[in-house]
Amino acid sequence: MSSARRAHAAVKVTVDLAILTVREGRLQVLLIERGNEPFRGRAALPGGFLRDGEDLDAAARRELREETGLDGSALHLAQLGAFGAPGRDPRGRVVTIAYLAIAPHLPVPVPGSDASGARWEPVEASLADPDRLAFDHGDILRTAVDRARRELEYTTLATVFCGETFTMGELREIYEVVWGVPLDPRNFSRKVKKTEGFVIPSGEQRVQETGRPATLYRRGPATTLYPPMLRGADQGGEPVGAVSPAR
Amino acid sequence: MSSARRAHAAVKVTVDLAILTVREGRLQVLLIERGNEPFRGRAALPGGFLRDGEDLDAAARRELREETGLDGSALHLAQLGAFGAPGRDPRGRVVTIAYLAIAPHLPVPVPGSDASGARWEPVEASLADPDRLAFDHGDILRTAVDRARRELEYTTLATVFCGETFTMGELREIYEVVWGVPLDPRNFSRKVKKTEGFVIPSGEQRVQETGRPATLYRRGPATTLYPPMLRGADQGGEPVGAVSPAR
DNA sequence: GTACATAAATGTCTTCTTGACATGAAGGGG
DNA sequence: CCCCTTCATGTCAAGAAGACATTTATGTAC
Numbered sequence: 397m398s399s400a401r402r403a404h405a406a407v408k409v410t411v412d413l414a415i416l417t418v419r420e421g422r423l424q425v426l427l428i429e430r431g432n433e434p435f436r437g438r439a440a441l442p443g444g445f446l447r448d449g450e451d452l453d454a455a456a457r458r459e460l461r462e463e464t465g466l467d468g469s470a471l472h473l474a475q476l477g478a479f480g481a482p483g484r485d486p487r488g489r490v491v492t493i494a495y496l497a498i499a500p501h502l503p504v505p506v507p508g509s510d511a512s513g514a515r516w517e518p519v520e521a522s523l524a525d526p527d528r529l530a531f532d533h534g535d536i537l538r539t540a541v542d543r544a545r546r547e548l549e550y551t552t553l554a555t556v557f558c559g560e561t562f563t564m565g566e567l568r569e570i571y572e573v574v575w576g577v578p579l580d581p582r583n584f585s586r587k588v589k590k591t592e593g594f595v596i597p598s599g600e601q602r603v604q605e606t607g608r609p610a611t612l613y614r615r616g617p618a619t620t621l622y623p624p625m626l627r628g629a630d631q632g633g634e635p636v637g638a639v640s641p642a643r
Numbered sequence: 644m645s646s647a648r649r650a651h652a653a654v655k656v657t658v659d660l661a662i663l664t665v666r667e668g669r670l671q672v673l674l675i676e677r678g679n680e681p682f683r684g685r686a687a688l689p690g691g692f693l694r695d696g697e698d699l700d701a702a703a704r705r706e707l708r709e710e711t712g713l714d715g716s717a718l719h720l721a722q723l724g725a726f727g728a729p730g731r732d733p734r735g736r737v738v739t740i741a742y743l744a745i746a747p748h749l750p751v752p753v754p755g756s757d758a759s760g761a762r763w764e765p766v767e768a769s770l771a772d773p774d775r776l777a778f779d780h781g782d783i784l785r786t787a788v789d790r791a792r793r794e795l796e797y798t799t800l801a802t803v804f805c806g807e808t809f810t811m812g813e814l815r816e817i818y819e820v821v822w823g824v825p826l827d828p829r830n831f832s833r834k835v836k837k838t839e840g841f842v843i844p845s846g847e848q849r850v851q852e853t854g855r856p857a858t859l860y861r862r863g864p865a866t867t868l869y870p871p872m873l874r875g876a877d878q879g880g881e882p883v884g885a886v887s888p889a890r
Numbered sequence: 891g892t893a894c895a896t897a898a899a900t901g902t903c904t905t906c907t908t909g910a911c912a913t914g915a916a917g918g919g920g
Numbered sequence: 921c922c923c924c925t926t927c928a929t930g931t932c933a934a935g936a937a938g939a940c941a942t943t944t945a946t947g948t949a950c
Contacts, residue, residue: 607926
């Protein structure tokens with residue numbers, strides 16, 4: 397119960413956030429430039445240490461507020477899982493609890509306390525090089541994107557990417573950008589409107605520079621989509637969070 | 644960076660397993676009776692402390708082996724998430740990483756090291772009283788069951804509940820028991836056989852006491868089901884792992 | 891061996907959903 | 921007033937799901 401091999405690991409716990417949004421027609425993630433060692437100057441997901449007596453979700457919401465100025469009440473915040481490979485942090489044994497946050501278009505973020513800079517960056521750029529992000533944040537971001545893609549299928553998550561009101565085209569763009577596939581506007585519209593509680597017309601219209609004005613909608617009360625929104629096969633990767641020799 | 648309120652929590656990390664199987668026509672979970680304080684004598688999920696230099700998944704697989712004698716290569720093992728509410732463990736700040744394991748019918752388990760007993764129990768019984776299980780293991784189990792139900796929809800997870808070979812009726816029973824709804828045998832069979840790579844006929848048959856012999860199948864190479872297996876609306880609960888003021 | 895009971899396997903029909911594609915409606919600019 | 925642009929709506933065929941009847945293959949009783 398107390399030999400060297402059976403030693404209970406002395407562990408620090410952090411909370412990291414993958415904050416995703418759609419800007420300029422691309423799926424982007426909020427990155428900070430690390431102001432301290434380790435990985436000083438490298439890009440990383442915002443996050444920080446869990447505090448004494450603080451719940452995990454509370455820590456995630458606190459970090460979100462510190463980094464973006466948003467309180468979590470308006471946006472989607474969900475735990476992704478724990479990442480705790482022994483060598484993932486050179487400072488020692490650190491297990492991080494990763495969270496996925498979905499945000500509508502936000503103002504350019506203000507640099508946080510221990511970050512020398514904060515910016516939005518397209519996820520493809522962040523994922524292109526596995527060592528682009530500090531720690532194992534590339535893995536976390538990959539998990540976050542996979543999760544977001546999947547949740548678009550069977551939840552109303554896409555509306556969280558949009559502002560208070562949005563057009564059918566804007567909602568469709570979320571799907572197209574996050575999934576990376578084009579969707580038929582007519583079939584998409586039919587599907588959304590047929591799904592009870594997905595969106596409700598706001599009565600207003602949005603006048604564009606040209607063309608017919610678009611009807612504005614706001615989120616409906618539904619949270620799950622049944623039947624789900626389909627995106628052809630593929631998926632990619634293990635079911636949800638399967639461990640290596642799983643099957 | 645080091646005031647009382649900002650103190651980095653000194654944390655222990657454990658790994659807990661929700662091991663599910665279908666026995667006697669019911670969804671059951673492997674529980675141990677705790678041999679030590681806290682919660683001595685109470686039922687709990689198997690688990691234990693993370694060791695020095697040990698990966699999270701490795702810890703889960705080790706605990707699985709210690710508690711059931713199984714190596715994880717044959718069964719499904721996936722992380723559920725982290726549970727770390729401040730008061731969840733009276734010994735101090737303990738964050739646990741919960742895992743979901745799916746097993747076919749197993750022999751009655753042997754009591755592990757620090758458990759005075761181990762047994763299978765129907766999940767309804769375990770979930771009936773929120774304080775039936777030690778710690779927050781009731782919450783963990785609830786999460787595990789929700790996850791298993793959802794994964795049956797769009798993955799081939801159900802085959803992991805079965806043995807090496809199985810009949811169509813046995814596979815269907817998994818769905819019926821885990822989802823708690825009856826399914827039409829004819830439509831179910833059609834759906835399964837139409838889904839490429841879900842099952843492959845083994846050529847053998849199983850002779851029953853009476854009636855026509857049933858064709859035996861084994862798992863196919865597919866891991867995801869597209870289109871998914873449907874089970875009517877409802878779902879119940881937040882999308883997947885959403886945090887309270889999520890939307 | 892013949893009839894019966896039991897359970898698996900297969901088939902049919904209707905309804906709903908999807909995927910592909912064409913047409914009409916509402917605005918601004920020349 | 922016509923044209924251009926963009927949103928909105930409609931149609932049709934193919935596919936999947938839900939409901940339900942029939943046939944096939946075994947064992948058992950007479």
